[in-house]
Amino acid sequence: MSSTVRPTSIIGAASRTLANAALPPRVRHILEAINALAGQTLTTSLNLALNEFERQLFKQADRARSSQQQSEHFAELQRLRQHRADVVPRYLAGLETSLARLRETPEHDPAEEPPPQDPLQFQRLTLVEDTDLDRDIVLREIGRREAQRGGTPLLLLGQRFAVLAGRPAFDPERLPIGPFALCRVLRDAGDTLHMTLDSQLLLYRVFERQVMERYGELVERLNVLLTHEGVLPGLVYLPYRPRTQGQSRGRGAASGSAGAVSQRPLTGWHGQARPSAWSGALMAGLASRQPHPGAETGEGEAAPAEAAQASAGEIPEQAVFAALQGMLTEHRGGLSGNAGLAGAAGQMPGVILPLDAVVNVLGAMQAIPSPARTSGRPRRTVDDLRQAMLARMRESHGPEAGLSQEHSDTFELLGMLYHEIGREVHEDAPAQDLLEKLQVPVVRAAVQDRSFFVRDQHPARELLNSVAESGATWLADDDADPQLVLRLEQAVDKVVEEYAGDESVFERANREVQEHYRAQAHKAEVSERRQVEAARGRDRLETAKHSAATTIAARLGGRKPPQFVQALINQAWADVLTLTALRHGEESEEWREREEATGRIIDITCAAEAPADPELAGQIDSALRQVGYHEDEASAIARRLSRSDEDENTSRTELTAKLKARARLGEGEHAEAKKVKPPARTTEEQGCYEHLRTLPFGTWFEFVHNQQGDVRRQRLSWYSPVTDNALFVNARGHKVGEQSLDSLARLMAQGQARIVTEDKGRLIDRAWHATLRVLRGLAGRSDDGALGAASA
Template identity: 25%
Template structure:
């Protein structure tokens, strides 16, 4: 009721705007029509006036409102073309003469339906009405303006004829020396171009099939029920009532003997009601309708693991087929050929889908939009079943909830479907509710996994911040070339640990951090040359306390006893050298004026900076993760433990990289090693791998591969905003997998992970059929 009230309000609003802003719409239409007309004459193309293919490829790049308007323009233009087919056919030819383009395509016609549709929508946009109201305006146009458009195109054609522009248009394409088969092929190809331009995909398939038959190259089938002796493409025993071949009623090649190529896009469905009844009986298990001694594999139909559709043409049922029905059988059979060969759908699920061959054939016979309309309920059901099979655990087999659900839906369709496609819609709704329940099961694992990953990443960030602070504190002191190598190595590899721990515990203002930094400063001072008596005396006085503090610090930092003993023995030598430097008479400092002393200090600091830059002191810091770990590509598998509600985390290595990152280069060398991978995996370069990972969005399915383990198909559910960790889950919600951004890039590089093609199964199947027919017709 609420929806009806909303619709009533929209209609009232639309009528009010149409009345109050009529002059704006009329003026805008004239203005935009003239502008679009002139643009088309100049060979330019308006922003909405593009081919269907171009529009389809860009739908994912536009806003939803623009997408709906673009679809409305296409549908409005298609209806105009359908109602004004004859007038537009003549006008395309005559405008082609005027524009010196005899092969002018209909969407480039300055007076074509695209120009009218664009001008009207642009005029409606100037009323500043909402999108829903503008779409209602389109509905009003379709209701009230179609007949006016037909008359307009008739008058324009008549005017051009009176001016001597193509008074007669030759429709036949027969040329001297052409065989009858070649005539049919040429007619089919010409009609095909018209049907493709007008978006009639089923007509396109029919024409391609006619052209392939004319060449004798029809893929995967014999000429069968629509091959008459001597004339490829004609049905046995003559034409069935209302049948269509080559785009023209009665079976004449499109464009020949009075037929019009424009008829192609309006092909009629010529199925015999008796055929549908017999197919329904066969669907219910009555193989007797096929006649005695039939070659159809009835057991295979029940099992769903073989294609049986083409065999129907060689039965008693096939004798009553019209040409369109016969072609429909072959096209649907080609679709199922693709389904049976598809590698993404597991065989048990394929078998269930194969049991739907007869219902899908009937759906295609009843509604040819099945081939072109991606939202068709039959197509959507097949697509969603195939998508749900991705990541299915085949080890569970027929006891799997997914398998049992699909099996139940298939049986319901077999039992209930006769000629009402609502059966598919209800099955689709039921299956989508089932998948939503399955999704909720995975959400529980995702929730606890996200909490675990975020906690770990926060700790990683704290560790990285602490490491950076510790390295900066050491770098500011150990980069001085006067610091001995012994002390420098100790600070970078051992003392960095208590510095990192102190910062992570309390930050740069904590007493532990200040104590660790102060001890480091005192240690560095203790090994510098003691050139004055006072400095030597101060060292003797403070050295015992320094050594005691140093021992305590190393104990807290859990530095190994061996490393401590080795450092302390080297430190004794450093202290002795520092004291000994003070007994060199030439080294005793002489008093100097304060200004001279300051100038000497500044000069010494500048020299130290220059020497440091030239010497490029290497600071061999030790980081929490080793270089070996960085080169291993690891995947963490997360499982929930039902007994204690804890997560089980298992880390597996799915490969290793042979290159070194910048940290490795700093520590080792500039050389790069080749990628370590196996020959059966598809590797990509660094740029492509980065692009693949950056473009990943939640909902994408991937497959992880590693030797000695089953492949893991998982769906991307979440990307961490903290450190870009990627979380995947399997179909059942029993396992999750996580991997950081850099390791995922590495996995793509060595081929240990790939993106599973997300194009719907029937979309891929239809594209494959069209491509096969095009190659056969070429």
């Protein structure tokens, strides 16, 4: 009987938790979020499954054929009620154990494979082993069916988990939270009930109906969560499309306004863009300014980019910061005509204050409450902060006290960065006040840690970006979120009160803000999904209308029935065909019947003398009532369309008035204007159009909305490959407009619309690129290397 205990049980294998798992901090944080989301989702489904399981057991007891069977079923029911409270906690513990073992790489998992059997020793098989095999077969079939239904979202989830595990992509069988893993956890959790094989198999079937039917929704929510956490945020599935002979890999036809094709489009929601590497950007610029060995021989044109990658990974932070200081010195030399700046740079203080003194003065300034800002008072800059700090320092350390060159450079770099950030934030946005309030803590963080300008994803910079993006200039007035502003105010106040050199204060504050961003993104996705479904419905309606019109034209074949009859066919009967195409499709039997009826209508109404067809009249009458025509209208139209001559009982004037007053199928109060065929596209417009049709849903665009060049961001939520209709929503998932891909391509060619790529997604990264361009003095030059694509 030892085979009843599985040594490879997920739960029994060391009872792992995420807290004691050997995982990197960021991976552990993400897995904890995944575990919390999955636990919240599965707990409800598991309780529903147990309720259904209990009902099924009671029903079996009620239908038992003998008293012995009934007592056995009641005994099973009693065991369920006795141990039910242990099932869900054990299941969630097993799920956490599966996640905690993410980075373990065993050669094979025996739990996923049936035990090997020796064909020469059949006599050793027991009933328990048969029971285990039956359970494995049933659970594996459940997992297989769900894996087939999972489709693309499940494959994308496997790719994202591979990033967390640092290994190749997981297939559904190996995915720690995949359908097979959920079934294995169920087997271990179900053992707590101590029930017979038949009852366990019944539990598995109920689990498939109540839990696995909702697994697809969990997969989508997990993909959204990982996207928000920055794990392959732009990941989409694109089918392989082989190139024809002579087709170029590049897409040089699109203009610069269409954006660099090599850059991936931004698809994340507001506040969830993927961060870029600051050190890589800095070293890429340095590499592009220096000759490389391949330049003389004509080999290795991509050497600057490769050197930048190597530099970013191999050069220590101290050397990178030194290079940044060198750029700052060159910048000062290039502006030597500014006497004030030159004097400040060239005059060394008599007493250089140590780091502790600088930090103490900044700490004292941080403790002073910020005065309420009046409408006429100008905002404090980082240079104003430096002057105020120097004045306080000189009161204690003498008039010759000053900052070291490194600290002066830090202040100057922060001043330039703050200036560029301020240019991308609305002047009257609450974010401006919060940025000013963050100046002292951010300066303290940068002074104490020189990696502030070098290290990727520094916590202080991340919070700075979250605050700035809440008031970005590309946001419209209806994109404002008062709840986000309140959360940001609380986070900034907490940093001002608690920061004393521990960067985890910034990290905790930004994590709270990011939680709100994630909740906001989830709401936006729900709203966007509704808009997309509505747009798809309108697109299907338009396609159905086109099919109806094409069918009528084909059946007419050049014949011209009376004008009044033609109006009835093109309006009333066209609505019938449209509704049939929508409900049943153009391959259905109902559609074929409507096509035959269309031909009979046209044959009868176009004939000189043809007898009335009562059967056709009844068919027309029934179809028109399904569309929504009143009984008398449907009867009158049916009588006229089923005979060749006028009906004495039908008033043409009255019926015409009713038809004009009646809204067509799918049209509201304001019918769409008749589409005018646009002129032919130019070569540039055609290149933009072809590029548009390769973009994934969710790509962000910037549209110029005034003569000053101000832009608004809108998200391309969906477009129809058939009709070219495109749907755009704002940062909150609300519909802001619809247009065709053709008109969008023309706007791109004119520079009135452009794709937002990932390197331009985050405000602080754009500000950093702009700061580097100022330092290099490259304004107006085109040899900016890897940084020229960043927007000023």
